[in-house]
Every structure is written in structure tokens, then in C-alpha cells.
Amino acid sequence: MNPFVAALLVIGTVVLMELGAYALHRWVMHGWGWGWHKSHHEDHDHVFEKNDLYALVFAGISIGLFALGTWVPLLTWIALGVTIYGALYFVFHDGLVHQRWLFKKPPRKGYLKRLYQAHRLHHAVDGKEGAVSFGFLYxxxxxxxKKDLSERRSALRDDTGDAQPPSRNLH
Structure with a gap:
């Protein structure tokens, strides 16, 4: 395969993975898949959480695409894009944002600070409703x-008649 086309497939897959991850995070993980994802929104002191099962699902998809790439080489480049996205997720989401490994201090400037703050705002609500910022790399x-979070809290309060949901420490 032409190296330029292969590179486009890999980069395009990474971009599509972010779009797909946004949708999956917003409508599956914060919807019917909350049973696994809930562990990610709860404090714990163990290495793994039930939410890590999602990573295993995507690893399985990537492995399957690599295997199918034996017969359809195009799928190998797509599998590589899925794998690269997974590695970026592991470094930036688990490492930087949640400090599960590697990083020990929040970033103080630039895009990494914005990424960190955006995901902290995602965790600013208890439960699956009213969250913002569902992407992992954007x-x-x-x-x-902050404006969206405030509006969603107001909407939740108006829908339920309850007081505003408690917020979490945003660092």
C-alpha cells in the first residue's frame, strides 16, 4: 500500500476514534453502559476499575482488525490507528488526567492544562447525568x-425540583 494512503488511514482512524469515543462516552458509558463506567466516577484505592473493561473491548477490536489485516491489508492500518488512539488515551487520560501512573502533578499551561481541566469538569457531577466534556483527546x-455545566445543573434542578447536585473537587 502507498505509504501516504497508509498514513492517512492511521491518522483518520485516530480522529474517528476520538469522535466515536465521544459518542460512546456520552451515550453508552453515561447511558446503558453506566454499570461499567460508574467505577470511573467513584473514588477508590485499587489499581483497576470496572471501567477498564472498555479498554479490553477496544484492545480486542484492534487485535481482531490486525488478524483480519492478514487477508485485507487495509485493516492493518486501521488497527494501527485504533492502537495508537488507545495508547494516547492511556497516556493522557489515565496518566495525565487521573494520574494513575507517570504524571504526578497537573499540567500548569497550554493544551495539556486545558485537557486536564476539561476532564476534571467532566467529573464535577456525581452520577451519570449533567456531565460535560466527553472527548478524551479534544x-x-x-x-x-463551565457555562455548559452550570446550565446542565440548572436543567437537572428544574427537572427534579431538587437542590443542585453536589460538585466534586476540581483541583
Missing amino acids: APPVDVL
Whole structure:
């Protein structure tokens, strides 16, 4: 395969993975898949959480695509894009944002700070409702997320008549 086409397939897959991860995170993980994802929104002191099962599912998909790439070489490049996305997720989401390994301090400037703040805002609500910022590598501007979070909290309060849901420490 032409190296330029292969590179486009890999990069395109990484971009599509972020779009797919946004949708999966918003409508599956915070929907019918909350049973696994809930562990990610709870404090714990163990290495693994039930939410890590999602990583195993995507690893299985990537392995399957690599295996199918034996017969359809195009799928090998797509599998590589899925794998690269998984590695980026592991470094930036688990390592940087949640400090499960590697990073020990939050970033203080630039895009990494914005990514960190955006995901902390995602965790600012208890439960699956009212969260913002569902992407893993793309972070909307923090001021936009704060406004959205405030509006979602107001909407939840209006829907239930209850007081505003408690917020978590945002660091």
C-alpha cells in the first residue's frame, strides 16, 4: 500500500476514534453502559476499575482488525490507528488526567492544562447525568464547559425540583 494512503488511514482512524469515543462516552458509558463506567466516577484505592473493561473491548477490536489485516491489508492500518488512539488515551487520560501512573502533578499551561481541566469538569457531577466534556483527546475551552455545566445543573434542578447536585473537587 502507498505509504501516504497508509498514513492517512492511521491518522483518520485516530480522529474517528476520538469522535466515536465521544459518542460512546456520552451515550453508552453515561447511558446503558453506566454499570461499567460508574467505577470511573467513584473514588477508590485499587489499581483497576470496572471501567477498564472498555479498554479490553477496544484492545480486542484492534487485535481482531490486525488478524483480519492478514487477508485485507487495509485493516492493518486501521488497527494501527485504533492502537495508537488507545495508547494516547492511556497516556493522557489515565496518566495525565487521573494520574494513575507517570504524571504526578497537573499540567500548569497550554493544551495539556486545558485537557486536564476539561476532564476534571467532566467529573464535577456525581452520577451519570449533567456531565460535560466527553472527548478524551479534544477539550473544548474551559469557560464554555463551565457555562455548559452550570446550565446542565440548572436543567437537572428544574427537572427534579431538587437542590443542585453536589460538585466534586476540581483541583
